Amino acid sequence: MQKNPIIPFILIMAFGIGLIFFLSVDGVNNKEEMATEHAAEGGGEEAAAGNFDPEALAQGKCIGCHGNSYEGGVGPKLVGTALSEEEIKEVLANGKGAMPPGLVPEENLDAMAAWVKSLE
Template sequence: MNRNPIIPFILIMVFGIGLVFFMSLEGLNNSEEMAEEHGEGTEETAEGGTAEGGEFDPQAHYEKACITCHGGNYEGGAGPALTGVGDRYSKEEIVEILQEGKGGGMPAGLVPGNEEAMAEWLMEL
């Protein structure tokens, strides 16, 4: 009548591993469906901007990475206001700030490889 207390634990472990395995297979089969849910015809770039054909979209990147510091209407907050930034800085200076950061608040490298496009967009604000 002595029962081995480890057998229920082994059965639960085997069942759990099997469940994880089958759930992962289900996720692999749904990858195309999940991609369609996120917008057919658009690609999300590594930088966070989304545009048709996979091109960098400065507005989308701003909404994803910059809006918390610079505000929804570019009015500033934790960071400075961006309206009229083209009057205060040249395009080259904006690119440099995007690449290297500024002060202690603006981190460097938030727009890797797309600094020129972002700077042009900022100058139009």
């Protein structure tokens, strides 16, 4: 009598799908607690203007499009940009082309624009 070799794979797949489902339900139920823990560890992005680190924000949100050294990639290069600080703030606040708006909190636009301009 031959055994069907696909049965173990189906059982493993069913177990994996069930595990993913139960872990995601646990995550939905604990999202407030996890957000509080993340903020307590210093991962909250709602920093006061005095605590804002533009380079840290850029490392988290900008390098995907502008490249690790901000020399361009999918997005334009930030190093040596011809835009003024006011134009940079406008792009950060409202987006432009493929760049989405609101990546930088409004209270930190000045600091971020000054940092981008300092990349020259």
